[in-house]
Every structure is written in structure tokens, then in C-alpha cells.
Amino acid sequence: xxxxxESGGAVVQSGGSLRLSCEASGFTFEDYDMHWVRQAxxxxxxxxALISWGGDKTDYADSVKGRFIVSRDNSRNSLFLQMNTLRxxxxxxxxxxxxxxxxxxxxxxxxTLVTVAS
Amino acid sequence: xxxxxxSPSFLSASVGDTVTITCRASQGIYGYLxxxxxxxxxxxxxxxxxxxxxQRGVPSRFSGSGFGTEFTLTINSLQSxxxxxxxxxxxNTYTFGPGTKVDF
Numbered sequence: 001x002x003x004x005x006e007s008g009g010a011v012v013q014s015g016g017s018l019r020l021s022c023e024a025s026g027f028t029f030e031d032y033d034m035h036w037v038r039q040a041x042x043x044x045x046x047x048x049a050l051i052s053w054g055g056d057k058t059d060y061a062d063s064v065k066g067r068f069i070v071s072r073d074n075s076r077n078s079l080f081l082q083m084n085t086l087r088x089x090x091x092x093x094x095x096x097x098x099x100x101x102x103x104x105x106x107x108x109x110x111x112t113l114v115t116v117a118s
Numbered sequence: 119x120x121x122x123x124x125s126p127s128f129l130s131a132s133v134g135d136t137v138t139i140t141c142r143a144s145q146g147i148y149g150y151l152x153x154x155x156x157x158x159x160x161x162x163x164x165x166x167x168x169x170x171x172x173q174r175g176v177p178s179r180f181s182g183s184g185f186g187t188e189f190t191l192t193i194n195s196l197q198s199x200x201x202x203x204x205x206x207x208x209x210n211t212y213t214f215g216p217g218t219k220v221d222f
Contacts, residue, residue, distance in 0.1 A: 035212065037162075045154075045162065045205055047212040062119075095161055102209055104152035104167035112163055 002107040003095050016116075022079040022096030022109055024054050030054075030074035031101045036081050038092035039111075042044075047059030048094070049081065051084040086116045120144055120208050120212045122215035125198045135196045141189045141206035145214075152210040153182055153191045156217075157202045165204075166191065 008020040022034070036048040049070040058070050069082040079096050083105045094113040100106035121144040130188040131137050141151065147168040154162035164173045166182035169189055179194040193200055201222065 037214075043209075045156075045214040047207075047214065050212065098162070099168055100173075101122045102150065103171075104164050104173075104207070105154075105162075105207065106164050106167075106173065108161035108163070 004098065004107055004109035006094060006096055006109040006112040007037070008095065009114045011117055012086055012087060012113045013082070014088055014116055014118050016080070017084045018086065018114060020081040020083065020094055020112060020114070022081075024070065024079065024096075024098070025075045027074075027075040027098065027107075034072065034079045035097045035099065036070060036079075037095045037097055037104060037108075038090075038114075040089075040092045043092075046092070054115070083114070086114075088116050088118060091113060091116045120147060120211050120213060122206055122208055122213055124195050124204075124206060124215040124218050127216065127218060129218060131196055131201075131220055132222070133196055133198055137193045137196055137220060139204055139206075139220075141184075141191070141193045141215050143187045143189075143208055146186045147210050149210045151182075151189050152207045152209060153180075154205045154207065155202045156190065156205065162205065170220075192201065193220075 003025045005023045012018050051070045055072050065084045071080045095111045096109045097105035098107040123142045125140050149167045153166040156162040170182045195205045204218045
């Protein structure tokens with residue numbers, strides 16, 4: 001059974017940094033591209049970042065480009081999101097998600113809450 | 119950038135109804151569209167991918183159709199567990215639609 005477990009969410013001051021982790025199990029992690037998606041409380045889903053299976057390709061939403069860095073450690077079946085220069089509007093639940101080829105995100109973690117305080 | 123719109127944003131329905139949600143893309147995306155269901159406090163769950171392919175384990179009352187810029191999600195014989203929010207997503211640049219809440 002595929003499992004994705006996020007951690008690292010916290011309350012952080014505006015301008016601060018935070019690193020989220022996502023631990024994967026139940027599938028061959030190194031074979032799959034992975035994504036981060038966020039959802040502000042009561043709002044819709046927003047795609048955040050992509051990292052390819054080998055880690056050589058990354059892409060970001062314009063809203064986080066230059067501030068967030070996605071990485072992975074295939075030896076530890078782990079995905080990361082380094083978030084710098086955090087803003088109030090980054091407050092959200094952050095989900096990691098596994099791809100179903102190019103067609104969808106077929107498995108999601110339970111989410112971790114990041115709250116950016118002024 | 120590819121934008122998605124969904125209509126309606128809110129849908130009032132009853133058990134047994136057939137409901138249809140529309141998702142429109144600002145430019146053609148072939149069949150690279152997925153549909154998700156999200157219940158309060160939970161992560162999204164994949165329902166449909168490649169516009170019309172039912173994800174394993176999803177009940178057959180859910181169906182999807184469309185190509186290019188216009189897509190639909192249909193739920194036949196709505197069940198109580200289907201009251202939730204539904205999102206479309208395009209898989210070219212991964213953006214999501216704004217969502218449709220299906221409620222009583």
C-alpha cells in the first residue's frame with residue numbers, strides 16, 4: 001500500500017524558513033516524479049513544485065519560484081521542500097503527491113500545516 | 119499559463135440525483151485532465167484521469183468526458199458519501215480548477 005507521510009509543518013514568522021519532509025513507502029520511490037501541492041485553509045488546491053524521479057528536473061509555481069526548493073533523497077525514500085522568505089500567504093496545508101505517469105496525482109499524503117505569522 | 123474554470127462553484131443536490139460539473143481550460147490540453155474528490159479535513163482522492171479513465175477502486179457512478187478545452191464530471195445516483203468538493207486539474211502545467219462544492 002502506498003503511503004506518503006508529511007512532516008515539518010509549524011508556526012513560523014514572516015521572512016523565516018522551514019523544511020518539510022515527505023516519507024514514502026509501498027512503492028519504488030526512485031521511479032516516480034513527485035509533487036508538492038498546498039491548500040490555504042478553506043481555499044482551493046494550488047500546485048507548488050515538481051521534482052523528477054532522478055532529481056535532475058524541478059519546476060515551481062510562480063508564487064514560490066526563487067523562494068522554495070524541492071529536493072529528494074531516493075536512498076531514504078524521502079522528498080523535501082525547503083521554504084525560505086516565507087510570507088503570510090504561504091500559510092496552508094502542504095501535501096506531497098505521487099504521479100500516475102503523466103496523467104494525475106494518484107496518491108497523496110495527509111498534509112502538514114504551515115502557518116506564517118506576522 | 120493554462121487556467122481552469124469550473125462551473126458551478128456550488129451545487130445543491132439530493133441523494134439519487136445525477137449531477138454534472140464542467141471544467142474549461144483556457145487552451146487545449148488534449149486529454150490531460152484529472153478529477154479529484156476532497157472531503158473536509160482530508161487529502162484529495164483521484165477519481166478520473168486522462169479525462170475519462172476511472173481510477174481503480176472508484177465507483178462506476180463516477181464518469182468523465184471531454185477533450186481539448188471542455189470536460190465534464192458526472193455522478194450518477196448521488197450517494198451520501200459523495201457530498202464533497204471536486205477539483206479538476208490539467209497535467210500540462212498542473213494547475214487546478216477553483217473547485218465545486220456538492221452539498222445538500
